[in-house]
Amino acid sequence: MWIVQLSVRNALRNVRRSLLTAGTVIIGVAMYVLISSFIVGMFGNIFEESTLYIGHVRVADPDFIEREQLQPLYEYVPDAAGVAAAIERDVDGARAYPIIKTGMLVSVDDTIGDVFTLATGVDEAWLTDEAGFREQLVAGEWPDFAAGELLVGQRTAEQAGARVGDSLLLFGSTQDGAMSPMSGKVAGIVASGLPAIDKQVFASLQSLQYTLDIEDGALEVLVYGDDLHDDVALAAAIEGVPEAAGLQIQPWSRRSPFDLSLGMTSVIQGLLVAILVFITALAIWNTMTMSVLERTSEIGVMRAMGLGRVTAVAMFVVEALVIASVGGLIGLAVGSIPALALEHYGLNLGGDMIDSMDTGDLAMSARMYGDLTVSMLVQGYFVGLIMAVVGSFIPSLRAASISPVTAMQGAHR
Amino acid sequence: MMTRRLFLVATAALLTTVSAQAQDSEPTPSVDELLSSFEDNLNVETSRAELTMTVATTRRTREFSMVSFARGNNESTIEYTAPARERGTRYLRRDNEMWMYMPAVERVQKISGHMLRQGMAGSDMSYEDMTSRTDWSEDYSGVVQGQEQHDGRPHWRVELTANNEEVTYARRVILVDVATRIPTHQELYAISGTLLKTWDMSDIRPLEDGRHYPFRMRIEDKLKEGTYTEIVTDSLQLNIPLEEEVFSMRWLERG
Numbered sequence: 134m135w136i137v138q139l140s141v142r143n144a145l146r147n148v149r150r151s152l153l154t155a156g157t158v159i160i161g162v163a164m165y166v167l168i169s170s171f172i173v174g175m176f177g178n179i180f181e182e183s184t185l186y187i188g189h190v191r192v193a194d195p196d197f198i199e200r201e202q203l204q205p206l207y208e209y210v211p212d213a214a215g216v217a218a219a220i221e222r223d224v225d226g227a228r229a230y231p232i233i234k235t236g237m238l239v240s241v242d243d244t245i246g247d248v249f250t251l252a253t254g255v256d257e258a259w260l261t262d263e264a265g266f267r268e269q270l271v272a273g274e275w276p277d278f279a280a281g282e283l284l285v286g287q288r289t290a291e292q293a294g295a296r297v298g299d300s301l302l303l304f305g306s307t308q309d310g311a312m313s314p315m316s317g318k319v320a321g322i323v324a325s326g327l328p329a330i331d332k333q334v335f336a337s338l339q340s341l342q343y344t345l346d347i348e349d350g351a352l353e354v355l356v357y358g359d360d361l362h363d364d365v366a367l368a369a370a371i372e373g374v375p376e377a378a379g380l381q382i383q384p385w386s387r388r389s390p391f392d393l394s395l396g397m398t399s400v401i402q403g404l405l406v407a408i409l410v411f412i413t414a415l416a417i418w419n420t421m422t423m424s425v426l427e428r429t430s431e432i433g434v435m436r437a438m439g440l441g442r443v444t445a446v447a448m449f450v451v452e453a454l455v456i457a458s459v460g461g462l463i464g465l466a467v468g469s470i471p472a473l474a475l476e477h478y479g480l481n482l483g484g485d486m487i488d489s490m491d492t493g494d495l496a497m498s499a500r501m502y503g504d505l506t507v508s509m510l511v512q513g514y515f516v517g518l519i520m521a522v523v524g525s526f527i528p529s530l531r532a533a534s535i536s537p538v539t540a541m542q543g544a545h546r
Numbered sequence: 547m548m549t550r551r552l553f554l555v556a557t558a559a560l561l562t563t564v565s566a567q568a569q570d571s572e573p574t575p576s577v578d579e580l581l582s583s584f585e586d587n588l589n590v591e592t593s594r595a596e597l598t599m600t601v602a603t604t605r606r607t608r609e610f611s612m613v614s615f616a617r618g619n620n621e622s623t624i625e626y627t628a629p630a631r632e633r634g635t636r637y638l639r640r641d642n643e644m645w646m647y648m649p650a651v652e653r654v655q656k657i658s659g660h661m662l663r664q665g666m667a668g669s670d671m672s673y674e675d676m677t678s679r680t681d682w683s684e685d686y687s688g689v690v691q692g693q694e695q696h697d698g699r700p701h702w703r704v705e706l707t708a709n710n711e712e713v714t715y716a717r718r719v720i721l722v723d724v725a726t727r728i729p730t731h732q733e734l735y736a737i738s739g740t741l742l743k744t745w746d747m748s749d750i751r752p753l754e755d756g757r758h759y760p761f762r763m764r765i766e767d768k769l770k771e772g773t774y775t776e777i778v779t780d781s782l783q784l785n786i787p788l789e790e791e792v793f794s795m796r797w798l799e800r801g
Binding site: 304307310311 | 608655
């Protein structure tokens with residue numbers, strides 16, 4: 134306890150230097166809180182929004198999944214509606230939807246345009262209940278999908294020059310590779326704010342089944358549970374559904390690129406901690422070294438009076454910890470203000486930048502929001518303390534190595 | 547009676563042997579001569595044909611019925627009559643251009659660019675195969691590499707190299723039936739040397755005007771696994787009067 138009292142006293146002896154040390158900790162902790170909340174928030178946004186469209190679990194033919202980039206349309210789930218119904222029957226709380234997504238060229242006149250879109254054929258319930266598109270309608274009205282009407286993503290509508298009421302011509306291919314057209318009236322235009330989604334055209338599942346010539350089939354069955362993070366357990370439950378035998382069941386967190394992205398979150402956070410600790414520790418090392426040099430004779434006297442090496446090390450480390458504990462608290466407050474603003478208002482990265490990125494299944498919104506959590510604040514506080522320990526350790530070793538005789542000789546000179 | 551029959555059989559066998567020997571010993575024709583002779587054999591003034599196209603993949607086999615009209619080497623049309631999904635789909639080819647009418651969306655679409663490389667109705671025969679020029683003498687030069695047996699008949703083996711880069715296949719190895727001058731077997735290569743397709747013609751029958759015509763074609767896309775397309779000519783009428791409208795956009799849209 135006396136070490137703590139001594140450390141507090143020492144910290145107050147040179148307030149300017151202690152403030153310098155505390156300032157370093159404040160900046161380090163604030164940066165950690167702000168950047169961590171942005172990274173966690175950004176990836177959290179991406180995962181949450183992506184799983185709205187790719188499902189918590191997907192069920193598909195293993196050959197389709199293996200060669201998905203090549204879009205082997207013939208590797209489909211034959212009785213997709215039957216599989217979906219069986220999953221809802223056997224797995225508590227599961228909601229399952231057969232879905233077809235295929236690349237098509239879209240135009241509003243007679244000639245095939247050069248605007249590429251992802252045509253999605255799915256039950257209306259998915260569009261309203263899972264994707265929430267009814268609330269995101271920005272023009273026209275909700276389509277009568279049974280009558281062949283289409284819901285068009287805002288970006289596709291802009292690129293193709295399509296307006297509500299226009300007849301849209303879509304060109305794709307059948308499962309055999311034959312050219313296959315589809316047309317429909319643009320009833321509504323939807324803007325989700327996610328470029329990957331707003332570049333799509335949504336039609337009934339039956340329209341896409343006919344276009345691809347896969348009667349009753351679908352390329353995937355998307356399954357949703359209550360929590361997107363329970364995807365592995367949901368997948369395990371689907372394994373037991375007899376109708377899903379022979380099909381591949383993939384939780385979203387095991388799908389590329391999400392498996393990589395999940396790992397990346399930890400790696401980025403780890404790197405962030407390492408960089409911040411390193412930079413802050415350098416600054417603390419500097420101020421603590423100055424402190425040790427200033428107090429060389431005093432340490433010599435204390436060492437002559439019986440202060441052990443370990444106690445000498447502890448004295449300086451505790452001093453740094455005392456400063457860091459106060460600086461850490463202020464750092465949390467300083468970092469929380471912009472982090473909360475980021476959580477509330479988000480950061481606009483620009484739609485053009487997101488557009489230019491090949492985000493694939495990652496539903497990246499142009500506006501990214503932070504996510505500040507209590508655990509992040511606790512981590513940030515401890516990161517501040519670690520910075521103090523790491524930064525003060527070498528100077529304190531130097532203090533412990535001072536011999537009383539040398540220290541006192543130096544003091545007399 | 548039996549002796550007479552034996553004599554007839556022996557005479558027929560002798561004549562066949564002599565004929566085969568005569569073919570074997572036939573002087574090697576030039577490439578130009580061969581190309582123009584089989585062009586003459588395959589090209590008709592006007593024709594109407596009913597065709598059955600079988601498209602087989604490892605997953606399923608589909609059959610299409612079609613009616614085709616042709617005038618000379620540069621104009622032809624095809625209309626699908628079955629199955630129901632394809633019925634009413636029409637193609638019009640004029641020179642190197644091709645249009646398609648799709649009844650499902652009631653639109654005419656010109657087929658160009660990368661679409662030309664797609665298989666017609668998912669078959670092994672691309673639109674490019676249908677539209678590309680067939681002026682072999684102008685597009686290719688090559689050598690006759692000698693004679694070889696194919697399906698039990700003597701054939702000239704001809705290797706052709708494209709004269710310009712616009713030609714769909716950079717190299718062709720062709721077996722031309724010595725007697726009928728029909729290219730019964732073709733190997734079509736890319737500029738890289740990759741074998742792209744094989745194209746076989748069989749069921750060769752003599753026509754009224756003395757020419758021979760293959761009533762069955764089989765195309766295999768070697769870049770796909772386990773696929774083939776077979777086109778059988780169910781009926782063929784040659785040199786029939788055809789209305790001008792058959793090769794017009796109006797016909798394409800209205801049938």
